[in-house]
Amino acid sequence: MSPTATTGTMPVSATGVTAPTRAPVITGLGVLAPTGIGAEEHWRAVLAGRSAIDRITLFDPSPYPVRLAGQVPGFEAKGRVPSRLIQQTDRWTHLGLAAAEAAIADAQVTPAELPEYEMAVVTSSSSGGTEFGQHEMENLYQHAPDWVGAYQSIAWFYAATTGQVSIRHGMRGPCGVLCCEQAGGLDAIGQARRLIRTGAKLVMTGGTDASLCPYGLTAQLTTGQLSTVQDPARAYLPFDADACGYLPGEGGALLVVEDAEAAEARGAAHIYGRVLGYAAGFDPPPGSERGPVLART
Structure with a gap:
């Protein structure tokens, strides 16, 4: 949380930038979800209560106890992401780049017309470039170190999507990434609010994830919390007496x-x-006598 001081009735941040007196606004949405590509399609699915859980098709899930997941329907990076970036980045970043393009178009804003240091990017990530990393590890173990591509050093990294969106749209303000698991997207919006309050004029924020590959699924299986039910209608039942894990x-x-x-x-x-x-x-930690603590910013 950025420390602030008060001068009269106008808050001033520790950086000396006068904080806005009005709350930041959301002007653009870019959604790529299992329930649909685009905010309107996603919202229609939400209103209809339509589930997007189905059998995994990105790889053969038959050797694994978990065979269901939520996949973005029909998403292809080609045509949505520059060809050179498709080769250099993970599917998770492809989704992020496509979502950023959609959000910018929806906001009807032209980043090139705005001061580059007044625009920032804050995304969340829970696993980084899992699929890209898996392929490079396969090259290492099945062949030799010189089979591992140079882009492995950055494509798996949690901040890769933030960096690529920043570069592509010339957003050179205070950028960052938050690794907060399920809460990451909301935490990223909280950080965007902080940046607006300390001088940024526009922040691209939110999060994407794409861990549907054997490596990613195996890593999640170790938690013991995934649902192994094979019926898509019964596999994920949050807040239900028959709840049996997540997907x-x-x-x-x-x-x-x-x-x-x-x-x-x-x-x-x-x-x-x-x-x-x-x-x-x-x-608090399980078994602790301490009650929950609430931090506010």
Whole structure:
């Protein structure tokens, strides 16, 4: 949390930048989810209560006890991601780049027309470039070290998506990545709010994931918390007496978050919502006598 001081009624950050008095606004949505590509398709699935759980098709899941997951339907990086980046990055980053393009188009903003150091990127990641890493490890173990490509050093890295989105759109402000598992996307929005309050005018934020490969599935199996039920209608039942674990999935969303005055000044086409605040809860260790602690920013 950035420390702040108060001068009269106008908050001033520790960096000396006057903090906005109005809450940041969300002006663009880019969704690539198992329930559909695009915010409208995803929302229709939500309203209809339509499940996207089905048999894994990205690889043969038959040797594994878990064979169901949520896959982004029909997603192909070709045509959505520059060809050179397809070879240099993981599917998780492909999804992030496509989501960023969609969010920018939805916000009707042209990054090249804005000051590059006033735009930032904050994404979340739970596993990094799992599939890319698996292929490179296969090259190592089945052949020799010189079969491992140079891009392995960056494609697996948790911050790869943040970096690629930043480079592609010239967003050179304070960028970062949060590794917070399921809470990562919300935490990223909280960080975007902090950056807006310390001088950024636009932040691309959110998160994507793509761990549907043998390596990624095996890693998750070690938790013992995945559902092994083979019926898609019964495999994932959160908040139900018959709940039997969770299922892996891929996809995510990126949002354009802007300073309210800056969005107004450029004539933003629409405002989906405002980020009024942010809070994170920290559960104590199992068996601890301590109660939950709530941290607010």
